[in-house]
Amino acid sequence: MGLQDKYKALVDAAQAQGVADLQVREQEGVLYIDGTASSSANKQSLWDLYETINPDFRDSDLVLNLAVAAGAEETYIVKSGDNLSKIAKKYPGLSWKDIYEANTDRIKNPDLIQPGWELKIPSK
Template sequence: MALQGKYKAVMDAANAGGVTNLQVREQDGVLYVDGVAPSAAVKEQVWQAYESANPDFRDSDMVLNIALAEGAEEIYTVKAGDNLTTIAKKFPGLSWRDIYEANTDRIKNPDHIQVGWELKIPRK
């Protein structure tokens, strides 16, 4: 129950954004949160709430699995401090290379991305 308090802002963001099939369960000291976001923007808001509660994703006490509703396009806007590896960590099953390859029209060097760029996030 303590983890649900720690990550209350994540659940609030999911509920406010209209995440469907929201399931929250705590098991063996880990909070598991699953659901389906209606848009990439809502999914990003949920991830931002998670990052605020767990800067740099150092704690390993939460598994956040928010899928994107079918047909919704997934776009991520690069923020200060981002690199392709940290962005990929927000999308289970993706590597930095997957994101790079989906955006070779914009990214010439994977070590140099710019704040404000909108990157396509491929589906796996």
């Protein structure tokens, strides 16, 4: 099975979401997918799909380089097992406190967040 076949569902989902400037290329045993998602939620859904295809990210055969369109609101849907520190690691330059401060209207205790909550991700 080729990499294009292995990650066909991911490429199809990116196309269906209208990822701008979508580029898919295979080079030296690695599939590169580049583009700009219209929202952070769309970007996250593609990462979630990638995780279902390659659960532990062990294969090292895909580079998923997705930006979020300028001006798009960054949001993150909390999943079971998440905490603010874990979420912040997905956004370089942010700390758990940055996310907490952007969501004080929803989060009363930073140690208690609930799956399904939609959190604003501040820009840095």
